[in-house]
Structure formats: structure tokens, C-alpha cells
Amino acid sequence: MLILLAFIIVFHITSAALLFISTIDNAWWVGDNFSADVWRVCTTNTSTCMAITDEFNEYQSIQAVQAAMILSTIFCCVAFLVFILQLFRLKQGERFVLTSIIQLLSCLCVMIAASIYTDRHEELHQSHGYVMEVSKGQYGYSFVLAWIAFAFTLISGVMYLVLRKRK
Secondary structure (H helix, E strand, O other), X not given: OXXXXXXXXXXXXXXXXXXXXXXXXXXXXXXXXXXXXXXXXEEOOOOOEEEOOOOOOXXXXXXXXXXXXXXXXXXXXXHHHHHHHHHHHOOOOOOOXXXXXXXXXXXXXXXXXXXXXXXXXXXXXXXXXXXXXXXXXXEOHHXXXXXXXXXXXXXXXXXXXXXXOOO
16 A cells, blocks of 8 residues: 555556656647747747747637646646645545545646647747747647647546545
């Protein structure tokens, strides 16, 4: 049982790290001379960055992605704290239900964010507010990490439900 708990803790911390990296790092949409995320667009040649503001088309979609990723990261961190508290406070059979619910909320938020970005990426990168041509790019590793974090948070949320029944 101790090995299982250690595995779950490592898995949960990995999920949180993936969420932090995908939320913060500037690589949701990349091209030959630029990289973009949900916060800013940077050119790799001159190392200048431009924040994404309300001047851009589809700014509401970007704000929805930003909010969902931040909520997902917060839910994942709160779920870990609740897990640690429940580990020592509740008796067996009652553990980890709240942790599972919070982790599944984190999973839902990251799925919403990545789905919005997937659906709206063409409109997001057609804005006239960009200094360079960003429509000719592809998904970057932060976007891929967001989808991997979705899978990890879903698996860990289900693991907490299964672990609840173990004695």
C-alpha cells in the first residue's frame, strides 16, 4: 500500500508540473521564427515579445483558455493538499473522494482549455494585431503537454476513487 501511495504522489506531482509548464511556457503555437502561447507572441530572431491584448480577434477565446488553464493548475494543487490532509485525517473507506472530485475538476478545466484552443486556433492566429505571420505554424509542445496533463489528471482522479475502496 505504501508503494501505491508513493506512486500516486509522484503521478500527482507530475500532473501538476505538466500543468504548470503548459500554462506558463511560450510554445502552444510555433513556427520558423515565432512562438506563441495564451499570453504572448515572441519572435525568435529578435527575441521580442508582444502581449496578447483585447486588440486581437478572438481575445475572448484566449481569455477562456487562460482562465481554464489557471483553474486547472489551481485545482490540481488544491487536490494534492486535500490528498495529504485526507491521508492522515480520515479513516479507510472514506478517503480520497474529495480529492478525486477536485482532480476531476482539474481534468475538466484542462480539457476545456485545450479543446477551445484546438477549435479556435485558426481564428486565433488570423488576427491583424500580430506583427508577423503566425498562421503558418503548428502546435507546440506546451499544447501537447496540456493534452498529456488532461490524461494524467483523469487517470489520477480515477485512481483516487479506486484507492478509496482499498483497505
